[in-house]
Amino acid sequence: MDFDAMFTAQLDALKKEGNYRIFAELERQCGAFPKAKSHDADAPEEVTVWCSNDYLGMGQHPVVRQAMKDAIDACGTGAGGTRNISGTAHHHLVLERELADLHGKEAALLFTSGYVSNWAALSTLGARLPDAVILSDELNHASMIEGIRHSRAKKVIWRHNDPEDLDRKLAALPANAPKIVAFESVYSMDGDISPMEEIVEVAEKHGAMTYLDEVHAVGLYGPRGGGVSEERGLAHRITLIEGTLGKAYGCMGGYVTGSAAMCDFIRSFASGFIFTTALPPAVAAAATASIRHLKESQTERQAQRAQVARLRSLLDRVGIPHLDNDSHIIPVMIKDPVKCRMLADILMRDYGIYVQPINYPTVPKGTERLRFTPGPLHTDADLDHLVRALTVLWKQCALAHAVA
Numbered sequence: 001m002d003f004d005a006m007f008t009a010q011l012d013a014l015k016k017e018g019n020y021r022i023f024a025e026l027e028r029q030c031g032a033f034p035k036a037k038s039h040d041a042d043a044p045e046e047v048t049v050w051c052s053n054d055y056l057g058m059g060q061h062p063v064v065r066q067a068m069k070d071a072i073d074a075c076g077t078g079a080g081g082t083r084n085i086s087g088t089a090h091h092h093l094v095l096e097r098e099l100a101d102l103h104g105k106e107a108a109l110l111f112t113s114g115y116v117s118n119w120a121a122l123s124t125l126g127a128r129l130p131d132a133v134i135l136s137d138e139l140n141h142a143s144m145i146e147g148i149r150h151s152r153a154k155k156v157i158w159r160h161n162d163p164e165d166l167d168r169k170l171a172a173l174p175a176n177a178p179k180i181v182a183f184e185s186v187y188s189m190d191g192d193i194s195p196m197e198e199i200v201e202v203a204e205k206h207g208a209m210t211y212l213d214e215v216h217a218v219g220l221y222g223p224r225g226g227g228v229s230e231e232r233g234l235a236h237r238i239t240l241i242e243g244t245l246g247k248a249y250g251c252m253g254g255y256v257t258g259s260a261a262m263c264d265f266i267r268s269f270a271s272g273f274i275f276t277t278a279l280p281p282a283v284a285a286a287a288t289a290s291i292r293h294l295k296e297s298q299t300e301r302q303a304q305r306a307q308v309a310r311l312r313s314l315l316d317r318v319g320i321p322h323l324d325n326d327s328h329i330i331p332v333m334i335k336d337p338v339k340c341r342m343l344a345d346i347l348m349r350d351y352g353i354y355v356q357p358i359n360y361p362t363v364p365k366g367t368e369r370l371r372f373t374p375g376p377l378h379t380d381a382d383l384d385h386l387v388r389a390l391t392v393l394w395k396q397c398a399l400a401h402a403v404a
Contacts, residue, residue, distance in 0.1 A: 001168075018337030019359045023346065033060045034377055036354070042345075044321075044352040048382055050372050051355045054344055055220060055328060056300040057377040058250030058290045067289035071282035080276035091284040098291050099255050102226050103241045107263035110255050110284070112276055114215045114244030117254030118143035119150065121242060122182065122211065124150025129178040135208070136167060137161065137183040137194070144213060163198035170206040179208035185228035186216040189363050189371070191329030193228060200237050209239040218246025220301060220328060225294040247285055249294070250379025251287040253279045303376030304328060307383065310376045314387040320394060323369075330372040331358070332390070340368040343393055351389040 014020045025039040026049070030236045034049040034057070058064055058078060071091060080086035092110055099108035111117035111352070122144055126132050133154045136144065148155050159165040166181065173179060179202040186193050194213075203210045214227035222230030227243065229235040240262065245253040267273055294300065308328050315322050315332070323331045334340040340357040347353040363369065374383065 017360075018341055019361075021359075022341075023356055024356070026354065028059075030065070031060060033057050034375065034382070035388070038348075038352075038354075040348070043348045043354075047348060047352045047354045048378075048385075049354050050378075050386065051370075052373060052375070053216075054250045055248045055373060055375055056250070056294070056304055057375055058219070058248065058300070060377075061250065061290065061293065062252060064286045064290045068282045068286035071285035075281040077280055077282065079280050080371055081277055082275060084274055085277045086278070089278070089281040089284065091281040091288070092278060095284045095288045096255070096293075098288050099243070100257055102224065102295065103230070103243075103257045103293060104226070104235050105241065105257040106260040107256040107275065108255050109263045109267050110253055110279060111273060112253060112279060114242070114246060114254035115143040116272050116276065117244075117256055118213060119147040120145030120238065120270040121143050121256045121266050122180075122260040123272070124266050124270040125180055125209075125211075126153030129153075131174075132180060134180045134182055135166060139187055139190075140182060140184060141188070141213060141215075145356070146183075148182070155281070161192065161194050163195055163202045166199060167202045167205070167312075170202065172210060173206075175207075179203075180209045180211050180318055181204060182213075184209040184213040184216070186214075186327045186329070187305075188216045188329060189331065189358065189369075190323055191325035191327040191331060192323075193326050196228060196232055196234055200234055203402045204214050204237070210237070210244070211240045212238050213242050215242070215244040215254075216245060216327070216329070218243040219290075219294050220304070223298075224296075225291070225301070242245040245283075245290075251290060251292040252283050253287060279286040292365055295309040300376050304374070307376065307378050309387070310380070311372065311383050314383060315390075318387060318391045318394075320387070320390050328373060330374070331369040332372060334368050334370060335363070335366055339367045339397055340370065343397065344370060346393060347389055351385070353386055 027037040030038055035046055036049050038047045096108040096110055126134050134148050135156045135158055136148055137160055138157050139160045156169050158169050183194055183199055200210055217227035219225040221228045229238055240256055240258040242256045245251045310329060321333050337359045340359060342355040344355055359368045359372050
């Protein structure tokens with residue numbers, strides 16, 4: 001049997017649809033972010049990165065870098081294995097205490113990524129709570145969907161950001177069934193923010209547990225970077241808050257926070273924790289430094305918000321359509337996979353602008369887009385250059401302008 005022929009046939013179909021993904025070969029240069037060295041033959045040697053989830057440039061921050069260097073000098077590189085086998089590093093416990101404090105919870109538990117923390121926590125809760133039902137927002141991230149699927153618990157999908165639909169679906173379930181309402185704060189593709197208070201009130205009305213994914217909000221929202229739940233004064237009413245260290249904190253890893261009993265429950269039963277090599281102590285030390293800095297500093301958040309507002313204003317001025325939302329994510333809508341890929345390629349080749357096209361299955365067909373995430377290290381000149389390039393390409397590709 002020719003397996004390679006089977007692989008190639010499906011890859012060819014993906015390319016024909018315009019949904020084949022090509023990764024840019026980039027080399028981040030310390031201290032120069034969002035500039036990066038490109039190793040692609042069809043791109044300038046230096047490009048500007050416009051789609052990084054290192055939203056605040058903390059991966060370049062001297063305090064964070066120094067913390068990682070110091071930990072490497074003190075402890076070496078890897079963790080040596082799982083925490084069960086190799087032991088919990090002191091840096092892990094310090095970071096977990098910092099995360100619990102960030103969200104006002106009793107405890108926290110580290111994972112190797114935000115994907116793993118969602119997958120492991122939801123699969124464990126759904127599988128180990130007898131007769132559990134998980135009610136999932138229809139636009140939840142793939143990691144949440146995989147966790148729910150793996151749990152084999154009963155799943156109910158509710159309409160995106162619709163508390164009334166959630167209320168109806170909770171009311172239809174047995175009163176004595178453990179219910180878990182899973183949703184996000186900031187949805188990464190459209191950039192919309194959930195009506196969190198209404199969702200929490202509906203869940204409380206039915207005695208349901210709330211599971212909140214804050215990965216695109218931690219570090220960015222709230223006076224200490226605790227996310228939308230902190231900004232809106234709701235963190236204490238949410239059962240479990242999940243987040244990442246790989247986006248606004250500029251490091252790597254994921255986590256869940258909540259009661260001491262719940263975190264111990266997940267620690268004791270989640271295969272995604274038990275059998276996975278722990279984060280290197282140096283990564284944990286860097287993440288701790290980043291969190292502590294952003295608990296105190298408003299500088300990065302304020303500068304980011306200023307550049308987000310400026311880019312939106314520039315796009316509006318020239319009529320480039322982008323989704324209106326209250327977050328830091330600016331999706332510029334193309335609505336065609338081939339044109340989306342083509343625009344991204346031209347921006348990289350001719351203008352030194354790197355933005356990855358977002359196509360199916362990440363977003364539904366017909367909603368393809370370029371997703372821009374301006375940060376505090378993007379200059380006004382960077383923004384002006386981007387908008388000039390988009391304006392030229394919009395005319396060349398005969399794309400529709402926004403209606404005033």
